[in-house]
Amino acid sequence: MKLKIFCCPECRFRKFGTIAALNIHITKNHNLNYKIFLKNNKPYVKRKTERAQGAYIREVVPSQ
Numbered sequence: 247m248k249l250k251i252f253c254c255p256e257c258r259f260r261k262f263g264t265i266a267a268l269n270i271h272i273t274k275n276h277n278l279n280y281k282i283f284l285k286n287n288k289p290y291v292k293r294k295t296e297r298a299q300g301a302y303i304r305e306v307v308p309s310q
């Protein structure tokens with residue numbers, strides 16, 4: 247069983263076991279207009295605005 251830990255790209259201290267938990271934290275605490283989800287097994291940021299381009303981000307996954 248793999249446990250994935252995702253860091254909040256904003257505060258960089260909080261860690262979450264799931265992307266969903268991270269998204270809830272971002273929405274509640276940072277009021278940002280993007281969501282993070284997994285694409286091809288990598289964390290991917292997508293703004294909620296129309297036609298916004300997504301981008302892979304590195305900061306979400308801490309190196310081991």
Ligand SMILES: [Zn+2]
Nearest residue numbers: 254256257260
């Ligand atoms: Zn945060």
